[in-house]
Amino acid sequence: MIRFDSVTHAYSKTARPALVDVDVEIAKGEFVFLVGPSGSGKSTFLRLVFKEETPSKGSVFVAGRDVGRLSSWKVPALRRQIGVVFQDFRLLPNKTVLQNVAFALEVIGKPRSTVKKVVPEVLELVGLSGKENRMPDELSGGEQQRVAIARAFVNRPAILLADEPTGNLDPTTSVGIMRLLDRINRTGTTIVMATHDDDVVDQMRKRVVELDGGRVVRDQSRGVYGYTR
Numbered sequence: 001m002i003r004f005d006s007v008t009h010a011y012s013k014t015a016r017p018a019l020v021d022v023d024v025e026i027a028k029g030e031f032v033f034l035v036g037p038s039g040s041g042k043s044t045f046l047r048l049v050f051k052e053e054t055p056s057k058g059s060v061f062v063a064g065r066d067v068g069r070l071s072s073w074k075v076p077a078l079r080r081q082i083g084v085v086f087q088d089f090r091l092l093p094n095k096t097v098l099q100n101v102a103f104a105l106e107v108i109g110k111p112r113s114t115v116k117k118v119v120p121e122v123l124e125l126v127g128l129s130g131k132e133n134r135m136p137d138e139l140s141g142g143e144q145q146r147v148a149i150a151r152a153f154v155n156r157p158a159i160l161l162a163d164e165p166t167g168n169l170d171p172t173t174s175v176g177i178m179r180l181l182d183r184i185n186r187t188g189t190t191i192v193m194a195t196h197d198d199d200v201v202d203q204m205r206k207r208v209v210e211l212d213g214g215r216v217v218r219d220q221s222r223g224v225y226g227y228t229r
């Protein structure tokens with residue numbers, strides 16, 4: 001589903017590369033944690049999948065396509081296959097829970113009847129039924145992240161990328177978010193999650209890819225967090 005083929009990426013010609021000669025293959029339906037010290041290249045890895053950045057060398061394949069060579073008019077179609085969740089939720093503050101999730105479908109031109117049907121379904125899936133009309137600032141951090149996950153998943157993308165999704169949450173709330181991501185993964189969605197959350201990684205026992213200085217230094221199935229910060 002995702003393949004990095006000798007990928008090196010530098011943000012500028014003079015900068016030290018953020019990723020160096022990375023070879024990673026992620027199959028459809030896998031759940032992968034990206035771990036590593038701050039600045040090791042985790043977010044850069046995710047940005048390359050999403051084509052927010054294009055590799056300086058090597059190729060990134062998503063669903064069989066070399067995303068570095070994708071023409072710009074095809075990028076929206078690529079991004080429709082990928083949901084993204086961030087540490088800071090990034091909800092639209094002036095829209096309700098329902099409107100935040102519906103908006104993700106409206107911008108890609110889904111008919112109103114589809115929006116009306118699928119938004120309540122996904123809000124039920126993430127455990128937010130009954131809170132449809134709240135504003136983001138009337139929700140807890142965990143609930144806000146559930147809205148963000150609903151928004152990322154409402155279009156049923158093949159891939160969900162999560163950059164430190166539990167970074168702003170307390171441990172108990174984080175467990176709930178991880179259960180939700182696990183449930184989404186069980187529907188067949190491939191998940192790649194960058195994290196510093198050692199408890200989460202150790203509890204889930206999924207594949208762990210560790211980066212250090214932009215290089216892959218460990219790739220372990222049913223892995224643990226495995227290094228001290």
Ligand SMILES: Nc1ncnc2c1ncn2[C@@H]1O[C@H](COP(=O)(O)OP(=O)(O)OP(=O)(O)O)[C@@H](O)[C@H]1O
Nearest residue numbers: 011015017018036037038039040041042043044045
């Ligand atoms: N937009 C950018 N422009 C220039 N350099 C960048 C940019 N984003 C990241 N970098 C550099 O690339 C390297 C990798 O950064 P990246 O954000 O991928 O690391 P990370 O592992 O996600 O870190 P953290 O855990 O702190 O989020 C770092 O040296 C960083 O300073």
